[in-house]
Amino acid sequence: MKNTIWIWIHQRDGLIDDITFGLVQEARELAADMADTVSIVAIAMGIDLNDPLDDDQENANPLNLLGGCGVDRVIQFKGSSASTYHGESVARALSGVMEKERPLFFLMAHDADTADLAPRLAAMLQLQVVTRAVDLSVNDQIPTAVRPIANGHLFETRTYNCRTSLIVTLLPNVLVSSGREPDQERYRDEKNNIVIHQIDLQQNEEQDFKTRIISTIEAEPENLDITEADIILAIGRGVGKQAGNETALDSVYELARLLGASVAGTRPVIDRGDLPFERQIGQTGKTVTPRLIINCGISGANEYTAGIEKSKQVIAINTDARARIFRFASLGIVGDFDLILPLLIKRLIQLKDIG
Ligand SMILES: Cc1cc2nc3c(=O)[nH]c(=O)nc-3n(C[C@H](O)[C@H](O)[C@H](O)COP(=O)(O)OP(=O)(O)OC[C@H]3O[C@@H](n4cnc5c(N)ncnc54)[C@H](O)[C@@H]3O)c2cc1C
Incomplete structure (x- = not known):
């Protein structure tokens, strides 16, 4: 099977957030560091991938934008629970696919959901995890991450085992969105070539989960x-x-x-x-x-x-x-x-x- 790098699609009100394109860019750079053919897989939750195509790039069809920026495949959650993040159900659904596919990296921007998801998946699958990284590269096939410690007063550089998947959350401010500008050729063509793989996200009540979402309260x-x-x-x-x-x-x-x-x-x-x-x-x-x-x-x-x-x-x-x-x-x-x-x-x- 072809090597893959996964990225988590970040969205706000159903629209793909710019940091997602920063993640795609990061994935492309890692692939280049490894001088390997790697396909990029995006994980979509809470986004309607079939939004009508709009000429305005801001609101363009998500598939079109993702494909144009270099994503080869999308794994989309479906089911009535797919609009709200629930750590146990998302991790359970993803862990099965991840175990089979063994991506080289799973990249996410660090936010409240991914701060929960990354360690959860790592614990379930016994994988390595790096949180709040500011830099990620591959040197001589060895993944290397830099992350702030001591409230940002110091930075540490660590290397990781390259034989298992590495789950990484990156601080959003290092995810510059230059990757958002789609390649015009791909932008026109990729919509129909991008492969969508749907997975079911089970209702909370149907599962033996330890946590349940009772209600969502808007913060002051x-x-x-x-x-x-x-x-x-x-x-x-x-x-x-x-x-x-x-x-x-x-x-x-x-x-x-x-x-x-x-x-x-x-x-x-x-x-x-x-x-x-x-x-x-x-x-x-x-x-x-x-x-x-x-x-x-x-x-x-x-x-x-x-x-x-x-x-x-x-x-x-x-x-x-x-x-x-x-x-x-x-x-x-x-x-x-x-x-x-x-x-x-x-x-x-x-x-x-x-x-
Ligand atoms: C590796 C590294 C990472 C860092 N990361 C961060 C980071 O993430 N975030 C961050 O903020 N900093 C960070 N810093 C620190 C950063 O360099 C600055 O020191 C810091 O942002 C300065 O904060 P400040 O503007 O509150 O204070 P100061 O630079 O001291 O500025 C205070 C300002 O208040 C004005 N002022 C004083 N009294 C009044 C008044 N009564 N009314 C109106 N204005 C007044 C002054 O004219 C002055 O411009 C980092 C530094 C390093 C080395």
């Missing part, structure tokens, strides 16, 4: 995972300098509630314990893609802006007019955030009262 915007937030209020070391941290944080949460925003921060804010690590934006934190991000008291270091580049509207508030963050902002305010914050809260309350 301020607590929402920052990778899913529509509006983000991001704070840096400059916030709370004058007002005192605790008072400033209370006001930050009040402003976030009024805006319907999720709160995130830079590494110094996480290091001083004001926000948990999962709220860190940047190279060693998360990549965010909100409609609006408001950066308060943030200088805009490379390692931070790497995580906000895909935001649609960027606002920055900083006392230093030369701060790098302003290069990324469509609206910049030079001023003291500790003074601006109560004014914003007051104005938003007034607007809500008028509304």
Whole structure:
């Protein structure tokens, strides 16, 4: 059987997320490193692969886009449970196919679902797993991964056994989406050549699973995972300098509630314990893609802006007019955030009262 590399298709509201194309690119690079003919297999869950073809590439038929970017085959989950991730059923369904096919790699971007799936599959099949990798390559046929440790202050490089499949989750911000641009020839032709292999995802109730999905609860915007937030209020070391941290944080949460925003921060804010690590934006934190991000008291270091580049509207508030963050902002305010914050809260309350 031909060697394969598997990738997990990441989607948002049924549309394929850009990071999926970064995974395809990564798979193509690994295949090139191995100088081997490797086919790329994409695992689809919660996506209608038969969406009507649209000339607009953003909404193009998923098969057409995947095929154009280099995917040879799609394994699609079907069944009524296929729209919601349930770790035990997905891992059980995939493990059977994986055992037979023994892909060289199974690549995923690191998110809440794959952070569950990757170790689960590895444990079931006794395979190696690497989580939160920032780089993956094959040197002399030996897989090598680099991953941050100690909250991103250090990086470790590890090599792995090449005789069994390697399951890898990669940090989303390293998955640049240059692979999204489909090869025009393949883009036109591949839709009909791509092979679809469907597998059943059993209903939770029918199986002897230890867990069951009872209901899905929407998180309050301020607590929402920052990778899913529509509006983000991001704070840096400059916030709370004058007002005192605790008072400033209370006001930050009040402003976030009024805006319907999720709160995130830079590494110094996480290091001083004001926000948990999962709220860190940047190279060693998360990549965010909100409609609006408001950066308060943030200088805009490379390692931070790497995580906000895909935001649609960027606002920055900083006392230093030369701060790098302003290069990324469509609206910049030079001023003291500790003074601006109560004014914003007051104005938003007034607007809500008028509304
Ligand atoms: C390997 C590596 C990985 C890293 N990964 C990350 C990462 O993932 N995420 C991350 O964020 N950083 C990361 N960093 C750290 C990064 O280099 C910066 O040090 C960090 O982003 C700076 O955070 P900051 O903007 O909050 O603080 P600072 O750079 O100190 O900036 C504070 C800003 O606040 C402004 N300010 C001060 N007072 C006020 C006020 N009252 N009102 C308004 N503005 C005010 C100042 O003018 C200044 O611009 C990493 C570093 C390394 C070496």
